[in-house]
Amino acid sequence: MKEQRSDILQGTLDLMVLKTLDAMGSMHGYGLAHRIEQIGGAALAVNQGTIYLCLIRLLQKKWISAVWGTSENNRKARYYSITKAGRKQLIAETENWERVAGVIGKVLQLEPRR
Amino acid sequence: MLTALRRLGARVRAYFSPAVLERDLDQELESHVAMLTEENIRKGMSPAEARRGALVRMGARESMREAHREIRGLPFLDTLMQDLRYTFRTLRRDAAFAAFAILIVGLGIGASCTIFSVVNTLLLRPLPFGDPSSLVWLANQPRSVSSNDLSGQTVQVGYLLDLRASTRSFSDLGAYFAFYGIGDANLFGQGEPERFTLVPVTQNFFPVLGVQPLLGRNFTADEARDGGPNAVMISYSMWENRFASDPSIIGRAINIGGNLNTVVGVLPASFDFGGVFAPGTHVDLYSPFPLNDRTNREGNTLAIVGRLKPGVNLASAQAETTTLAGPMRQEHPERNGFTPGLTALAQHVSGRVRPALILLACAVGVVMLIVCANLSNLLLARGASRQKEIAIRSALGASKPRLVRQMLTEALVLSCAGGALGLLFAFAGTDALSHLSGVTIPLLEDVHVDAASLIFTLLAAIATGVFFGLAPALHVPGEKLHESLKDAHRGSSQGRSHTWVRNVLVVSEVALTCVLVIGAGLLIHSFLRVLDVNMGFHPERAVALRVDPARSYSTQDQRNAYFSETLHRALGIPGVEAAGLSDSLPFGHNRTWWAGATGRTYVPPELPLAFVRVVSEGYIGAMGIPLIEGRDFSESDTPTSQKVIIINQTLAKRNWPNQDPIGQQINQAGGRTVIGVVGDVRHLALEEDSGSEMYIPIRQGNDYGSVDLVVRSSLSTAELNSRLRETLRPIAPNLTMSTMRTLQSIVDKSVSPRRFVVLLLAGFAAFALILASLGIYAVISYSVSQRTQEIGIRMALGASTSGVRASILFETLRLAAMGMAIGILASWTLAGALRSLLFGVGFADPVTFVGMLVILTLVAALAGYLPARRASRIDPMVALRAQ
Numbered sequence: 001m002k003e004q005r006s007d008i009l010q011g012t013l014d015l016m017v018l019k020t021l022d023a024m025g026s027m028h029g030y031g032l033a034h035r036i037e038q039i040g041g042a043a044l045a046v047n048q049g050t051i052y053l054c055l056i057r058l059l060q061k062k063w064i065s066a067v068w069g070t071s072e073n074n075r076k077a078r079y080y081s082i083t084k085a086g087r088k089q090l091i092a093e094t095e096n097w098e099r100v101a102g103v104i105g106k107v108l109q110l111e112p113r114r
Numbered sequence: 115m116l117t118a119l120r121r122l123g124a125r126v127r128a129y130f131s132p133a134v135l136e137r138d139l140d141q142e143l144e145s146h147v148a149m150l151t152e153e154n155i156r157k158g159m160s161p162a163e164a165r166r167g168a169l170v171r172m173g174a175r176e177s178m179r180e181a182h183r184e185i186r187g188l189p190f191l192d193t194l195m196q197d198l199r200y201t202f203r204t205l206r207r208d209a210a211f212a213a214f215a216i217l218i219v220g221l222g223i224g225a226s227c228t229i230f231s232v233v234n235t236l237l238l239r240p241l242p243f244g245d246p247s248s249l250v251w252l253a254n255q256p257r258s259v260s261s262n263d264l265s266g267q268t269v270q271v272g273y274l275l276d277l278r279a280s281t282r283s284f285s286d287l288g289a290y291f292a293f294y295g296i297g298d299a300n301l302f303g304q305g306e307p308e309r310f311t312l313v314p315v316t317q318n319f320f321p322v323l324g325v326q327p328l329l330g331r332n333f334t335a336d337e338a339r340d341g342g343p344n345a346v347m348i349s350y351s352m353w354e355n356r357f358a359s360d361p362s363i364i365g366r367a368i369n370i371g372g373n374l375n376t377v378v379g380v381l382p383a384s385f386d387f388g389g390v391f392a393p394g395t396h397v398d399l400y401s402p403f404p405l406n407d408r409t410n411r412e413g414n415t416l417a418i419v420g421r422l423k424p425g426v427n428l429a430s431a432q433a434e435t436t437t438l439a440g441p442m443r444q445e446h447p448e449r450n451g452f453t454p455g456l457t458a459l460a461q462h463v464s465g466r467v468r469p470a471l472i473l474l475a476c477a478v479g480v481v482m483l484i485v486c487a488n489l490s491n492l493l494l495a496r497g498a499s500r501q502k503e504i505a506i507r508s509a510l511g512a513s514k515p516r517l518v519r520q521m522l523t524e525a526l527v528l529s530c531a532g533g534a535l536g537l538l539f540a541f542a543g544t545d546a547l548s549h550l551s552g553v554t555i556p557l558l559e560d561v562h563v564d565a566a567s568l569i570f571t572l573l574a575a576i577a578t579g580v581f582f583g584l585a586p587a588l589h590v591p592g593e594k595l596h597e598s599l600k601d602a603h604r605g606s607s608q609g610r611s612h613t614w615v616r617n618v619l620v621v622s623e624v625a626l627t628c629v630l631v632i633g634a635g636l637l638i639h640s641f642l643r644v645l646d647v648n649m650g651f652h653p654e655r656a657v658a659l660r661v662d663p664a665r666s667y668s669t670q671d672q673r674n675a676y677f678s679e680t681l682h683r684a685l686g687i688p689g690v691e692a693a694g695l696s697d698s699l700p701f702g703h704n705r706t707w708w709a710g711a712t713g714r715t716y717v718p719p720e721l722p723l724a725f726v727r728v729v730s731e732g733y734i735g736a737m738g739i740p741l742i743e744g745r746d747f748s749e750s751d752t753p754t755s756q757k758v759i760i761i762n763q764t765l766a767k768r769n770w771p772n773q774d775p776i777g778q779q780i781n782q783a784g785g786r787t788v789i790g791v792v793g794d795v796r797h798l799a800l801e802e803d804s805g806s807e808m809y810i811p812i813r814q815g816n817d818y819g820s821v822d823l824v825v826r827s828s829l830s831t832a833e834l835n836s837r838l839r840e841t842l843r844p845i846a847p848n849l850t851m852s853t854m855r856t857l858q859s860i861v862d863k864s865v866s867p868r869r870f871v872v873l874l875l876a877g878f879a880a881f882a883l884i885l886a887s888l889g890i891y892a893v894i895s896y897s898v899s900q901r902t903q904e905i906g907i908r909m910a911l912g913a914s915t916s917g918v919r920a921s922i923l924f925e926t927l928r929l930a931a932m933g934m935a936i937g938i939l940a941s942w943t944l945a946g947a948l949r950s951l952l953f954g955v956g957f958a959d960p961v962t963f964v965g966m967l968v969i970l971t972l973v974a975a976l977a978g979y980l981p982a983r984r985a986s987r988i989d990p991m992v993a994l995r996a997q
Contacts, residue, residue, distance in 0.1 A: 029142060030149040047173025048150070052142065056186050060124035061117045073152065075145045078138070 219532025224539025244324020525583020533575025628937020652738030694733025906993025926978025
């Protein structure tokens with residue numbers, strides 16, 4: 001059970017990171033964490049370090065790429081951006097997500113029969 | 115899929131460059147914390163507070179790192195490497211234990227792999243022919259007098275031709291001439307002529323077998339008729355060794371026995387005629403055998419191999435040939451009988467050794483089980499003494515599965531190292547086996563470690579490791595951590611179940627050993643019985659030398675003169691007691707002829723056949739065959755004198771029960787008068803009765819393929835050899851290259867397969883015995899060391915030294931007795947399967963059972979005595995203080 005839940009969480013976090021990078025362009029880990037927290041990503045509520053676990057996974061799948069750069073206040077930081085494969089994955093995931101969300105939504109709207 | 119592969123690639127890369135990735139991560143995390151801190155400061159916190167807050171937001175750094183590592187690298191491999199490193203460290207600390215464990219696994223796996231290679235070659239791997247499963251061996255009268263009687267087993271040419279014309283089951287039938295002589299072909303070249311073995315084969319023999327010549331071609335129909343061009347095919351090894359792999363050999367004429375023969379083909383290296391059809395011999399030359407009236411008149415000569423048509427099975431082919439044979443016999447009353455019997459060729463080749471091989475395979479399996487039990491026991495003992503270490507590790511956070519994995523890794527490292535060592539043993543073992551000369555086991559020369567053996571070894575090593583590692587691994591203490599850590603006194607940390615497992619292991623070890631030892635004992639006993647058999651002749655101090663008359667002696671008179679001269683010269687050597695000539699030595703070719711009493715009619719199934727030996731005067735004396743009645747042949751038994759014959763006791767009794775056979779007639783070659791009766795000779799095999807035998811004077815018969823001179827003397831073999839050659843050179847110039855054999859070596863060769871099996875099995879049993887004694891010793895001495903204090907207290911309270919010793923010996927013997935009881939029951943049930951391998955010994959032979967049990971008990975007592983003596987010398991004061 002525990003395993004499955006974290007899988008779902010992992011999946012949503014991956015999707016959020018990909019979408020954010022797609023929308024905002026190149027970003028570093030701190031920026032990403034900040035942004036997702038602002039939108040209200042509950043997945044990150046525990047701790048921000050989790051984002052790096054997600055980033056390494058996406059890097060290994062070659063859905064995002066990373067380069068070292070300097071942040072606005074002159075700190076060394078790794079900038080992540082979405083790759084072509086990542087975009088394709090994002091489109092697929094988005095469709096999937098919407099389909100699932102639609103079904104779940106409909107199911108939840110069912111009126112209880114009294 | 116692609117993504118998963120990509121990810122795996124990244125993980126493997128990460129596994130090999132952990133430092134860079136770690137540094138990157140640290141830097142990234144550090145920047146992140148710094149940015150968070152700045153943010154907090156902007157919110158108005160104090161710098162210290164801000165950093166603390168940042169660290170909290172980030173989460174636990176160390177576990178994050180751990181998770182990161184797991185995602186990015188190969189955690190499984192990491193743990194494995196860790197376990198391996200740890201294993202090597204602990205094993206190095208305990209090098210003696212490791213070396214011992216590796217050695218016994220190595221011996222066990224080496225033996226298994228060697229036997230597997232033999233079994234694989236003889237039983238599992240298909241014969242080295244094209245589509246071997248459809249090849250069939252066609253024998254005449256499969257249930258004839260003896261399977262060693264070639265005349266009974268072979269078929270006349272006419273039947274082969276008829277069968278070929280009418281069969282619907284076979285796509286083709288080929289044959290070889292079964293009465294070829296070993297070493298009969300003299301190859302003349304530069305220097306001394308060399309002896310090779312030539313087998314005449316039918317023109318289609320190689321195509322039927324599905325063997326393609328490596329170079330050149332098969333025989334043509336023209337070459338396979340009388341008066342056709344002389345052609346030969348040669349073996350790969352002859353091509354390689356004698357002709358230096360010269361490709362231009364095709365078309366070259368070579369001189370065989372004075373005739374020029376064109377080499378038309380070279381057979382592939384995989385084709386080994388001797389290995390398949392005549393174990394223990396080499397065949398290098400093949401000539402075409404004509405199928406015509408002339409060869410038909412030679413009688414039963416052919417050994418037939420047929421290829422079944424697709425979809426035809428053995429049973430229907432057997433039914434068809436049996437139906438066809440009836441009319442053929444009636445149509446040709448002038449021919450010999452024909453009762454076809456079919457067996458799959460593979461079955462024919464390895465059938466005789468199959469039971470022995472299965473026995474050896476089982477024996478080696480039992481040895482492996484004993485090895486596993488032994489190592490399991492040793493690891494358990496080690497585990498017990500390592501309990502504290504294990505407790506500390508689990509206190510530091512090692513989970514139970516992790517510890518079990520560690521223990522299994524240790525076992526696997528040991529077994530794989532043992533497997534590697536075993537492979538070396540197997541290479542040596544198979545090499546030794548394939549170079550055994552004079553062992554008549556088919557295909558033995560082809561035995562080698564191949565891919566299948568390698569896979570077998572790997573699997574065996576892993577299975578062994580898991581098998582012997584499992585019990586100790588499952589004994590890793592999980593819960594009673596606290597107690598283990600408390601270093602309570604030594605005896606108490608060992609639970610009852612622990613002792614129980616170890617005792618079961620020892621008992622099963624003894625039981626398995628008991629089975630092996632009794633099996634080996636039965637076979638050794640049989641072997642001794644075989645050696646003890648009255649062969650009917652005396653091989654000691656007698657030698658045999660091939661002295662075939664040269665081609666230049668073309669008439670019978672010339673040959674007879676040559677025989678007389680040979681015998682005179684041999685007898686003239688000082689020290690020679692007797693000399694004689696024979697066309698067939700014991701355990702060689704055997705043929706049967708008609709040997710009915712003249713005047714009596716025989717109705718089938720009564721067949722008055724007898725084995726034929728064409729001999730000279732003096733042969734019976736030189737062989738040491740007892741002359742029971744009448745006289746030996748003499749020089750005056752010539753073609754023009756009365757036709758005479760000597761018979762053995764069995765034939766005498768069969769033809770003339772309760773009558774004096776001397777002076778009676780045997781309906782052979784127009785009637786021969788019996789002049790002597792001799793003792794039976796076990797000519798077929800030591801294990802087989804002689805059957806009826808008759809001796810025909812060589813001067814009165816022309817029907818002999820080869821001639822051996824048998825000489826009995828008081829000289830040493832080497833001296834006799836040089837003397838004989840020197841004396842005979844003027845009349846037999848080709849003699850130089852033939853080899854002299856002692857009769858003893860001929861006897862040895864005939865028992866070689868049995869000796870081979872007995873030696874291997876005895877070796878396994880001895881190994882098992884050593885392992886079992888070590889197992890007993892280990893368990894008893896461990897229990898003594900665990901109970902040092904208890905024994906000390908007992909002695910302090912007045913127990914005598916001998917009492918302590920006796921109680922420990924009793925414990926040992928109790929374990930051994932339990933093992934032996936199970937072992938005897940198992941042997942009793944299994945020994946029935948040995949029946950076909952036993953000779954002169956019942957499978958429940960009480961002598962063997964009792965003898966082997968005495969040996970086992972003695973070994974067990976010895977293994978228990980050493981720790982018992984140690985226990986009895988315990989000084990109570992020292993033992994009590996050791997607390």
